[in-house]
Amino acid sequence: MAQHQVNYAASGGLPVALTTVDKIVNWGRTNSLWALTYGLACCAIEMMATGASRYDFDRFGVIFRASPRQADVMIVAGTLTKKHAEFIRRLYDQMAEPKWVISMGSCANTGGMFNTYATVQGVDRVIPVDLYLPGCAPRPETLQYAVMLLQKKLRKKTIFNRQKPKRLV
Amino acid sequence: MMRPYRPKDNVQKKSYYTDRFWVAPKIPKIDVKEDEVFASDTKKIKEKFDIKDAYIQRGQLVVEIDPKINKDLLFFLRDELEYDMLMELSAIDYLAQSGEFEIFYQLLSMSKRKRVRVKCRIKENEAIESVNSVFRSADWSEREMYDMFGIVVNNHPYLKRLLMPDDWVGYPLRKTYPLQGDEAAQWYEIDKIFGKEYREVVGPEMRDPAYINENDTNNFARYKHEVPKGAPADSEPIEIDSFNEDAPLVETFDLKKSKFVNRDR
Ligand code: SF4
Numbered sequence: 405m406a407q408h409q410v411n412y413a414a415s416g417g418l419p420v421a422l423t424t425v426d427k428i429v430n431w432g433r434t435n436s437l438w439a440l441t442y443g444l445a446c447c448a449i450e451m452m453a454t455g456a457s458r459y460d461f462d463r464f465g466v467i468f469r470a471s472p473r474q475a476d477v478m479i480v481a482g483t484l485t486k487k488h489a490e491f492i493r494r495l496y497d498q499m500a501e502p503k504w505v506i507s508m509g510s511c512a513n514t515g516g517m518f519n520t521y522a523t524v525q526g527v528d529r530v531i532p533v534d535l536y537l538p539g540c541a542p543r544p545e546t547l548q549y550a551v552m553l554l555q556k557k558l559r560k561k562t563i564f565n566r567q568k569p570k571r572l573v
Numbered sequence: 574m575m576r577p578y579r580p581k582d583n584v585q586k587k588s589y590y591t592d593r594f595w596v597a598p599k600i601p602k603i604d605v606k607e608d609e610v611f612a613s614d615t616k617k618i619k620e621k622f623d624i625k626d627a628y629i630q631r632g633q634l635v636v637e638i639d640p641k642i643n644k645d646l647l648f649f650l651r652d653e654l655e656y657d658m659l660m661e662l663s664a665i666d667y668l669a670q671s672g673e674f675e676i677f678y679q680l681l682s683m684s685k686r687k688r689v690r691v692k693c694r695i696k697e698n699e700a701i702e703s704v705n706s707v708f709r710s711a712d713w714s715e716r717e718m719y720d721m722f723g724i725v726v727n728n729h730p731y732l733k734r735l736l737m738p739d740d741w742v743g744y745p746l747r748k749t750y751p752l753q754g755d756e757a758a759q760w761y762e763i764d765k766i767f768g769k770e771y772r773e774v775v776g777p778e779m780r781d782p783a784y785i786n787e788n789d790t791n792n793f794a795r796y797k798h799e800v801p802k803g804a805p806a807d808s809e810p811i812e813i814d815s816f817n818e819d820a821p822l823v824e825t826f827d828l829k830k831s832k833f834v835n836r837d838r
Contacts, residue, residue, distance in 0.1 A: 486738070486758070486761045486762050487736075487737065487738045489761075489762035489765070489766060490762070490765050490766055493766045510782075514779065514782055515778075515780075515782075516782075519752075519753065519780060519782075520752060520753065520754075521745060521750070521751070521752065521753055521754030521755075521758045521759075522737070522745070522754075522758075524762050525778040525779055525780065526779070529762060529763070529775060529778070530762055530766055
């Protein structure tokens with residue numbers, strides 16, 4: 405036995421906090437949702453404004469990454485053209501699990517006002533979407549609220565169930 | 574499908590939408606002699622080239638030519654007559670009227686401060702000579718023309734689609750191309766990413782932004798009358814505890830009764 409005696413249970417002993425694994429992992433996950441910048445059109449301006457100092461996305465732990473390998477959430481901000489659809493799918497596939505998608509603005513949700521031959525009528529035709537964010541363009545507060553809703557959704561999940569691979573088809 | 578478009582406050586005096594016999598007025602053609610610079614320019618062009626017509630429209634000289642001399646004429650206009658910028662180049666689809674494309678070159682002279690438009694007409698399956706060696710700005714314009722109209726440009730350094738993907742079917746700016754795309758266009762992303770066999774799985778495009786299906790409770794909910802997901806639409810509504818449970822509680826305190834009379838989010 406060790407000579408020194410530490411009473412772990414006594415208050416004022418070593419700082420030990422007890423919690424569940426779920427809570428601590430989700431605490432880490434939800435507070436560091438790194439986003440893949442996916443600015444495709446005018447909505448990207450609002451996304452940039454959300455990241456800049458006035459609205460300050462860093463408070464939520466959302467730090468924009470330019471690489472899919474380092475990102476947890478893809479914020480699709482803008483009009484997805486058919487020419488680009490292939491690449492958004494490829495970048496989505498390159499993101500490490502677990503991963504989430506926020507579709508920002510009418511164009512990403514439904515094609516919006518671009519009822520034409522060259523626009524994908526909603527990104528959910530190519531990638532699975534977790535959160536749809538209405539507006540043209542949504543204000544930065546709305547995007548922040550969407551991230552908060554996503555955090556809320558994640559906190560309810562247990563980490564022991566493996567995230568089902570999200571397949572659109 | 575889209576709801577029919579009814580113009581409510583049309584700035585056009587004659588409504589194109591209601592008067593089906595209305596014909597847009599033609600811009601009047603003015604004789605080239607009205608303008609000194611254009612008169613002398615036209616004279617010089619006529620000495621060297623065999624042109625079809627020349628007139629002034631809206632203060633610009635319009636020269637109609639045979640498509641075979643387009644490059645030579647543009648060389649001449651650039652070097653001899655100082656029209657040193659190619660502002661724009663494109664085509665207009667007149668296939669329905671005459672089976673032809675009209676190709677126009679819009680030139681600007683910085684020194685004379687004048688503009689010239691050179692027009693020529695080609696048949697649907699004819700090719701046109703590239704003017705890339707005269708004006709470098711023609712490079713992408715000609716590629717765009719090829720992309721949008723399918724007009725082949727001879728001797729172009731890199732004739733490839735500019736805007737649409739390389740495997741795109743059809744030429745979008747032709748009048749016969751449907752606005753919402755032909756079949757290949759409508760399924761383009763599905764065919765490319767998942768393969769043709771997934772068309773049925775993903776389903777056709779939803780083109781009506783105002784579409785609501787009250788019986789589809791998986792995707793739609795009536796505000797304040799929410800039924801469980803997937804349940805029939807006329808089943809008993811459930812209590813949704815909150816849409817926004819983080820929002821602060823708004824409490825109304827009645828001083829006379831000295832109690833809360835309302836708590837709401
Ligand atoms: S939803 Fe509106 S603001 Fe956003 S990309 Fe589309 S047109 Fe632009």
